[in-house]
Amino acid sequence: MAELAGLEDAKARAVNERHGDDHGVNLGKLRALAKRLGTRQELAYGLWETQDTAARLLALLICRPKAFTRDELDAMVREGRPPKVHDWLVNYVVKKSPHADELRLAWMEDPDPVVAGAGWALTTERVAKKPEGLDLAGLLDVIEAEMKDAPARLQWAMNHCLARIGIDHAEHRARAIGIGERLEVLKDYPTSPGCTSPFAPAWIAEMVRREAG
Template identity: 80%
Template structure:
């Protein structure tokens, strides 16, 4: 499992199906999720994402978490499973899209593509292409 994951830039050797099964048994546990995130371990962070309460995070907290999430799988799951379900995705989309860090900016563009697909009203679509 680790070799396959490393080909994709991920540093964990965890079977994701088993990780999801564990998360299902644990259910939502925000406090445990925060403690797991603090370990800086990829597998622990993935589990934290699966058992957290997305709406419990503040905008600044999510910004810090994204900047800490340097492993592609953690970055992707954080945006898709937490940020998109949080009350602040639009604010974060605007801030991250303009960020000089390309990894952070990619999260902004990920949120922008979601917005274009689901709620394009109010977006300067032509301006996005410039």
């Protein structure tokens, strides 16, 4: 914790806080510290229990994802509210867990929009890498009915799922683009030059173009 405190940087904190993350540690330096420590599951538990955001990010880098029980992961996703903690928890830990699909199904139905967003993120992973058994048309039905009025982080996760269905599954592409065009979610999202817009129709078109080229 003392070493993490020594990495605190006021400028980094200002940037992070604009994105909802309450820490001031440069992520490159955090990753370097994690590399030096190696995998340390007990230390990861201790760091997570501090409730400090930088410590929790470090914990997610040095833990063993398969060592957590289903209930531990469920509690962690409810506690890890800062966006970067939530993102790393889902992508670096839950996706590698044997409990991932069970949690995916439970979380998608959760009334907490941040937890539901984690369920949608896991579903997007399935859409892209292991779509067997998924009801893609049914997912599009839910997105069409609920995405427009969903809270921001849940809306972002549902939009990502919509885009991946359109990108990876040609038979659903026209419908995915049509849903995006009608709902106009993230249509005016500011996008830096050279970056792909998160507006689903533009995102789908660009990724399909790249894959074809």
